Amino acid sequence: MADQHDHDHDGHDHDHDHEESGAGKIVGELPDTSKGTARPITVVGNPVLHRETKTVTAFDAELSALIDDMFVSMYAAEGVGLAANQIGVDAKVFVYDCPDDEGVRHIGHVINPVLEPFPADRPRNLDDGNEGCLSVPTAYAELPRPDYAAVTGQDKDGNPVRVEGTGFFARCLQHETDHLYGFLYIDKLSKRDRKDALKQMAEGTPRYATVPND
Numbered sequence: 001m002a003d004q005h006d007h008d009h010d011g012h013d014h015d016h017d018h019e020e021s022g023a024g025k026i027v028g029e030l031p032d033t034s035k036g037t038a039r040p041i042t043v044v045g046n047p048v049l050h051r052e053t054k055t056v057t058a059f060d061a062e063l064s065a066l067i068d069d070m071f072v073s074m075y076a077a078e079g080v081g082l083a084a085n086q087i088g089v090d091a092k093v094f095v096y097d098c099p100d101d102e103g104v105r106h107i108g109h110v111i112n113p114v115l116e117p118f119p120a121d122r123p124r125n126l127d128d129g130n131e132g133c134l135s136v137p138t139a140y141a142e143l144p145r146p147d148y149a150a151v152t153g154q155d156k157d158g159n160p161v162r163v164e165g166t167g168f169f170a171r172c173l174q175h176e177t178d179h180l181y182g183f184l185y186i187d188k189l190s191k192r193d194r195k196d197a198l199k200q201m202a203e204g205t206p207r208y209a210t211v212p213n214d
């Protein structure tokens with residue numbers, strides 16, 4: 001559930017984390033959702049999800065408009081993160097509105113993200129929460145990931161940015177960066193778990209508009 005809250009399963013249910021210390025705190029800025037348009041979500045099998053996306057070089061009005069559409073599309077699908085190729089756009093951009101394990105809500109976007117190597121001086125704790133993805137609708141699988149991640153990149157004006165996160169937000173940062181390099185979380189599962197996720201997807205009906213595969 002790095003794109004997606006897990007409404008139907010156990011595991012981490014972050015909707016119930018509001019007693020945590022950071023509850024109500026927001027890091028980042030709420031987007032102006034009146035500016036964007038929701039676009040349908042691409043799903044596993046669509047080639048745009050399975051190859052590295054293009055590096056962004058133009059920090060212009062078109063990029064701003066893309067980010068607006070990505071936020072609105074993410075909210076329409078009830079996601080907590082969205083990569084540009086999930087609305088069919090071949091560009092290294094992701095947006096997020098995602099809680100961490102302390103209940104802090106992180107909101108923002110990163111252009112041309114690169115995941116930093118895991119810091120050598122930090123204990124490498126794996127968080128084995130459930131993960132899902134708007135591009136693998138209705139499926140979930142347990143996937144261990146480091147509980148800390150940092151991403152460097154640029155903002156929409158081309159300024160350097162660095163975003164770091166822990167817990168569920170760290171999972172989100174890793175998941176969204178993976179998307180832009182052509183990887184879905186199911187690519188990190190065992191063959192058997194991947195098959196099971198695809199079966200869940202085949203049997204479920206997404207609650208948002210998707211792009212049909214040919």
Ligand SMILES: [Zn+2]
Pocket residue numbers: 002003132133134135175179
């Ligand atoms: Zn995803």
